[in-house]
Amino acid sequence: MSSRLSAAQHSASRSTPPDTALPQRSFFSPAMNTTALRIAAALLALCIFLFDTLSPLEGAVAVLYVLVVLLAAGTGRRSDILVAAVTSLILTVVAYVDTHGLSLAGAPTLRALVSLAAVTIATLLSLKNQAATATLAAQARLLNLSHDMIFVRDTFGQITFWNRASEETYGWSAAEATGRIADELLETRYALPRDAADRVLHDTGRWDGTLEHRTKAGGRITVESRWALQHDARGRIVGVFETNTDVTEREAAHAALVQSERRYRRMFDATRVGVVQEDWSAARRELAALGLADGEALAGHLATHPDLVARLRKVTKIVDVNPAFLAMIGAESNSHLHQTVDDVLSESDPTFGPALAAFARGDGFHEGETEIVRADGSRVPVIFAITFPTVDDGDGNVLVFVVDITERRQAQDAVLHAQAELAHAARVATLGELTASIAHEVNQPLMAVVTNGEAALRWLRRDKPDLQEVDSAIGRVVSEGRRASEIVKRIRAFLTKTPTRSNALDVATLIEEAAQLVQRELARAEVELRVEVPADLPPVIGDRIQLQQVLVNLMVNAGQAMAEHDGRRLLTITADQAHCQVEGGRIEIALRDTGPGISPQHLERLFDPFFTTKPEGMGMGLAICRTTAEAHGGKLSVENPPDGGATFRLTLPIPHHGTAA
Amino acid sequence: MHHIPTVAIVDDDDGVRNSLASLIRSLGYEARSYGSAPEFLADCETGDPDCMISDIQMPEMNGDQLQAELIAAGRRFPMIFMTAFPTAPVRERVMAAGACAFLDKPAEPDTIAHHLAAALAHGHA
Numbered sequence: 001m002s003s004r005l006s007a008a009q010h011s012a013s014r015s016t017p018p019d020t021a022l023p024q025r026s027f028f029s030p031a032m033n034t035t036a037l038r039i040a041a042a043l044l045a046l047c048i049f050l051f052d053t054l055s056p057l058e059g060a061v062a063v064l065y066v067l068v069v070l071l072a073a074g075t076g077r078r079s080d081i082l083v084a085a086v087t088s089l090i091l092t093v094v095a096y097v098d099t100h101g102l103s104l105a106g107a108p109t110l111r112a113l114v115s116l117a118a119v120t121i122a123t124l125l126s127l128k129n130q131a132a133t134a135t136l137a138a139q140a141r142l143l144n145l146s147h148d149m150i151f152v153r154d155t156f157g158q159i160t161f162w163n164r165a166s167e168e169t170y171g172w173s174a175a176e177a178t179g180r181i182a183d184e185l186l187e188t189r190y191a192l193p194r195d196a197a198d199r200v201l202h203d204t205g206r207w208d209g210t211l212e213h214r215t216k217a218g219g220r221i222t223v224e225s226r227w228a229l230q231h232d233a234r235g236r237i238v239g240v241f242e243t244n245t246d247v248t249e250r251e252a253a254h255a256a257l258v259q260s261e262r263r264y265r266r267m268f269d270a271t272r273v274g275v276v277q278e279d280w281s282a283a284r285r286e287l288a289a290l291g292l293a294d295g296e297a298l299a300g301h302l303a304t305h306p307d308l309v310a311r312l313r314k315v316t317k318i319v320d321v322n323p324a325f326l327a328m329i330g331a332e333s334n335s336h337l338h339q340t341v342d343d344v345l346s347e348s349d350p351t352f353g354p355a356l357a358a359f360a361r362g363d364g365f366h367e368g369e370t371e372i373v374r375a376d377g378s379r380v381p382v383i384f385a386i387t388f389p390t391v392d393d394g395d396g397n398v399l400v401f402v403v404d405i406t407e408r409r410q411a412q413d414a415v416l417h418a419q420a421e422l423a424h425a426a427r428v429a430t431l432g433e434l435t436a437s438i439a440h441e442v443n444q445p446l447m448a449v450v451t452n453g454e455a456a457l458r459w460l461r462r463d464k465p466d467l468q469e470v471d472s473a474i475g476r477v478v479s480e481g482r483r484a485s486e487i488v489k490r491i492r493a494f495l496t497k498t499p500t501r502s503n504a505l506d507v508a509t510l511i512e513e514a515a516q517l518v519q520r521e522l523a524r525a526e527v528e529l530r531v532e533v534p535a536d537l538p539p540v541i542g543d544r545i546q547l548q549q550v551l552v553n554l555m556v557n558a559g560q561a562m563a564e565h566d567g568r569r570l571l572t573i574t575a576d577q578a579h580c581q582v583e584g585g586r587i588e589i590a591l592r593d594t595g596p597g598i599s600p601q602h603l604e605r606l607f608d609p610f611f612t613t614k615p616e617g618m619g620m621g622l623a624i625c626r627t628t629a630e631a632h633g634g635k636l637s638v639e640n641p642p643d644g645g646a647t648f649r650l651t652l653p654i655p656h657h658g659t660a661a
Numbered sequence: 662m663h664h665i666p667t668v669a670i671v672d673d674d675d676g677v678r679n680s681l682a683s684l685i686r687s688l689g690y691e692a693r694s695y696g697s698a699p700e701f702l703a704d705c706e707t708g709d710p711d712c713m714i715s716d717i718q719m720p721e722m723n724g725d726q727l728q729a730e731l732i733a734a735g736r737r738f739p740m741i742f743m744t745a746f747p748t749a750p751v752r753e754r755v756m757a758a759g760a761c762a763f764l765d766k767p768a769e770p771d772t773i774a775h776h777l778a779a780a781l782a783h784g785h786a
Contacts, residue, residue, distance in 0.1 A: 435746075439745050439746045440718055440745040440746050440766075441745075442745075443745035443746075443766040443767055444674045444676060444677055444745055444766065445676055446766075446767040447676075447677050447680070447743075447745070447766040447767035447768065448674070448676035448677045448679070448680040449680075449767075450767050450768075450769070450770060451677070451680035451681055451683075451684050451767075451768075451770050451773070452679075452680040452683060452684075453770075454684055454770030454771070455680060455683035455684040455686075455687045455770070456683075458684070458687035458688065459683075459687050462687075466687075469683060469686070469687065472683070473680070473683050476676065476679055476680055476683075479676075480676045480680070483676065520718075523718075523720040524718060526720065526721075
């Protein structure tokens with residue numbers, strides 16, 4: 001069998017282009033080889049013919065024509081064999097006729113017939129062998145087409161056939177590999193002992209498993225190997241047919257996949273970000289059942305059907321959560337307490353509906369801020385990002401990343417608190433500057449109360465009590481008492497430490513209340529106050545106390561600036577609606593005084609903290625005013641109008657239509 | 662016929678002015694009320710009061726300016742000043758110019774009555 005395969009190998013190799021695998025033991029190219037054989041056969045035939053014709057020897061020289069046929073058969077071509085055979089037969093007959101004529105000559109005739117018979121038999125055998133060889137060659141060509149490495153080793157383990165894929169993958173040519181011991185050449189590594197594989201092979205005739213082979217370049221490849229025993233016609237084992245599939249890349253890809261899986265698992269387990277894997281397939285079904293193709297319509301439907309959102313919360317299952325998320329919700333393990341989204345989200349959560357809308361719309365990503373419920377029932381403020389899987393990953397793999405923002409909230413609260421403290425300190429400082437006015441404000445009604453009370457007593461204690469006077473005096477006591485408490489209330493409201501509140505504020509009222517606080521101060525400085533506010537201004541959104549603080553500060557400053565200035569002392573406060581292309585609608589409150597104006601070298605630094613032009617000033621007033629204006633989304637600026645004085649402009653945004661609280 | 666003393670009250674605060682008027686009337690005097698210093702100065706028909714009680718802090722013209730104007734005009738009658746925000750310089754200036762009293766607001770009605778009586782007695786003497 002092995003020899004026949006070797007023959008097939010010859011034949012197959014010959015049919016291949018000359019620059020690839022050459023047949024073993026050949027020093028010629030196939031074309032040269034063929035030509036040489038043909039020439040040799042022709043020369044041999046000529047020699048035999050001459051010898052047969054010219055030699056006086058009586059013998060069966062013509063039998064030697066068998067050699068010509070066999071030489072021609074060496075080319076492996078049917079036509080060569082036939083040409084050689086026909087030529088040999090003709091030459092035999094010609095030599096016989098030339099020597100003996102057409103008559104029968106006894107023994108020579110017999111010898112000629114034997115020769116003819118020998119040539120014919122040799123031809124027939126050669127033709128048969130050629131046919132078998134051609135079949136094998138075709139089979140070998142098929143084996144060469146295979147991407148698998150196929151080789152045959154004989155009973156000693158020596159390689160007798162080595163296909164193209166083997167040459168390409170292992171690096172050794174067929175010539176180099178043939179005759180080598182397969183296990184030595186390839187440094188085969190077996191997962192199990194070699195004996196075990198052989199036992200299976202001998203018991204069943206086949207074996208398959210995974211092996212490791214070496215290449216000529218020194219690399220190692222992993223192959224899936226299939227062995228089959230080869231028998232000859234009598235059933236004797238003549239070799240092993242071995243097919244190897246290179247699975248190195250597949251194995252590497254698999255290993256990479258496993259590694260990647262492990263890496264993501266590590267991330268999932270070790271990250272401080274909470275990760276929740278959720279199954280949204282039930283939600284998908286219910287949303288699809290609504291039949292609302294349009295995303296906007298669906299979002300609208302979800303917004304107006306809280307009961308639907310509530311139900312979908314209950315059918316959206318939690319598949320897996322990571323340790324960080326467990327820690328976040330204060331749970332020991334992935335307990336039965338948290339089976340659906342409904343168990344985790346606070347009941348007032350406003351984000352699930354929009355998330356469903358994003359999901360149904362086919363968004364890949366959705367994020368928001370909400371509160372989740374801990375195992376002990378307390379709330380945790382979080383921001384989250386949802387990644388919806390692509391179609392082929394299925395709705396069961398919705399991943400939600402959750403970050404606890406409690407600390408951030410606390411920091412924000414602390415900042416707000418600090419701002420409130422600072423604003424309070426600033427208000428106290430402002431009131432400090434207003435001490436004279438406040439004393440006056442409060443003491444006036446108190447004075448009136450006491451004096452009225454005393455007067456009433458005196459009217460009452462007269463010999464003839466004047467009850468009418470008593471009545472009007474006590475009436476004034478009551479109204480003056482109320483007036484006093486109003487003033488105290490106003491000052492206290494101004495001084496209260498409150499966190500920032502946002503309300504819709506009427507601009508006219510805002511200015512009016514601030515003006516009340518400084519009225520006396522302005523009167524003392526002999527400043528005339530004129531307020532011009534149109535009636536139909538839209539409200540601004542902000543903190544009443546903080547904005548009043550700004551106005552009080554600006555008014556006190558204006559009063560102080562004008563107190564040391566000769567000439568008219570007029571403070572005009574105007575409010576107007578302006579529209580800015582970039583920033584939208586604005587309210588602009590302008591405070592214009594008739595003081596000396598801001599000196600140019602101070603204009604730049606006027607709003608800097610600790611910048612002051614007053615001998616006892618702290619220099620915080622205007623800095624805080626600007627901060628407050630900016631915190632409200634507005635601006636505070638100053639300019640010196642050409643006709644004298646200074647104008648401070650406080651601009652505040654008007655909320656967009658519909659968002660006004 | 663027994664002369665009823667006339668007391669002028671100058672204060673921009675309605676509540677204070679009205680209560681003082683009531684008190685003064687209950688004490689048996691006649692009260693005249695003025696909402697500002699210029700208003701008092703402008704009242705030439707009724708003649709000088711027997712005594713004047715005036716606030717210090719007022720818009721347009723304050724108490725000590727009023728005092729200075731009156732002295733400059735040679736109008737001399739007992740004057741009592743009151744203020745809700747007393748400061749030493751103002752007190753000294755007003756008292757040096759010859760005021761009878763400088764009272765802090767809120768002032769005790771008895772104190773007012775006492776100073777009023779003293780001023781009127783002094784004025785008659």
